[in-house]
Amino acid sequence: MTNRRTFMRAGGLLATGVAVTAAASGPARASSPATSLPLLTWHAALANRRYAPAVVAVLGSSSSEGVGASGPGRGYVPVLAENLRTAFPVAGAAGGANYVAAWGTPRWWPVTGGGTRVDTAGWGLKAVDLAGPEESLTYRFSGTSVQVWHDGAPEIVVDGGTVVVRGPGRIHGFVTFDGDEEKGIQVFNGGHGGRTSGDFAERAAAWAPRLRSIRPHLVILQLGINDWRIGVPAAEMKRNLLTIIETVRVNSGTDPSFVVYGTPRVGADRRIQDHTRFTEAWREIAAEDTGGPGGASGVAYFDLAARQPSPSSDNTHGLYCDDLVHMTDRGAAFTADALLSFIRP
Structure with missing residues (x-):
């Protein structure tokens, strides 16, 4: 059983459990004409943000996790959250950090402590096993309430912010709110550096249960570039993303909209595998989907490569780090701005 405990500053407590239903990918779907409908669920939730949360969930690799950024809040996902809350404000709902996994790859990750890292459990495939009370995690937050997502029965102490x-238990992460518990915009970041589409497709039982808690209206899938880098065929990547989309639909209960994020060719090397095949596969997923409103596509394709050159060919604007793979603070903000213009009504 996976639990979440919600602690208000005044000391309230709530514990719940969730379950998962698996889904497998089916055959490719027939093409449908391009329409403005793929983001309808998201746009309707955004219109209702004054009365209920409009929720974004992200599954991705290192760019989503924030690798390359100089500090917390500077990856494209938290900047996108900031952009959305600025563009679509709700009185009294400034918005919290929402999901912070129990561990992360960037050196500035805001959770400190011991335990054993686990990459096969939790939203974003991240968790920490605490063997006993001698092992602990500490997270400092600002806002109106915090939840701890976990398995087992760890000791949880909230003192101010x-x-x-403390263990024993498996800790998935921390969810913090700042007036956005029941309204406003929430963003749940499931980025995990180095993950492929296959990691998420094959381990749905690890992350899909959390969809019942998150209840997303928009799911951004920033997956595939690591598949390309290690030689996974584009057709296999496509099947994996279809599996992920179907799994989300079965387990969310919200009929969410989807954005498939197309990444420019990164890195200075020259792989045998043709990157354009991945671009085609990402496009096909959006074009062939029939799971949206009225049987139209419920998947939109965000083509970052149409807005910037490949960093391996031109990085004069400093959007990528020296490795030509991960985004700088500027690159993350550029991407977040581009995503805002893409997903806004």
Whole structure:
């Protein structure tokens, strides 16, 4: 059983459990004409943000996790959250950090402590096993309430803006709110550096249960570039993304909209595998989907490569780090701005 505990500053407590239903990918779907409908669920939720949360969930690799950024809040996902809350404000709902996994790859990750890292459990395939009370995690937050997502029965102590969790137990992460518990815009970041589409497709039982808690209206899938880099065929990547989309639809209960994020060719090397095949596969997923309103596509294709050159050919604007793979603060903000213009009504 996976639990979440919600702690208000005044000391309230809530515990719940969730379950998962698996889904397998089916055959490719027939093409449908391009329409403005793929983002309808998201746009309707955004219109209702004054009365209920409009929720974004992200599954991705290192760019979503924030690798390359100089500090917390500077990856494209938190900047997108900031952009959305600025563009679509709700009185009294400034918005919290929402999901922070129990561990992360960037050196500035805001959770500290010991335990054993687990990459096969939790939203974003991240968790920490605490063997006993001698092992703990500490997270400092600002806002109106915090949840700890976990398995088992760890000891959880909230003192002002500090949460300390002691084992035994498996800790998935921390969800913080700042007036956005029941309204406004929430963003749940499931980025995990180095992950492929296959990692998420094959381990749905690890992350899909959380969809019942998150209840997303928009799901951004920033997956595929690592598949390309390690030689996974584009057709296999496409099947994996179809599996992920179907799994989300079965488990969310919200009929969410989807954005498939197309990444420019990154890195200075020259792989045998043709990157354009991945671009075609990402496009095909959006064009062939029939799971949206009225049988139209419920998937939109965000083509970042149409807005910037491949960093391996031109990085004069400093959008990518020296490795020509991960985004700088500027690149992350550029991407977040581009995504905002793409997903807004």
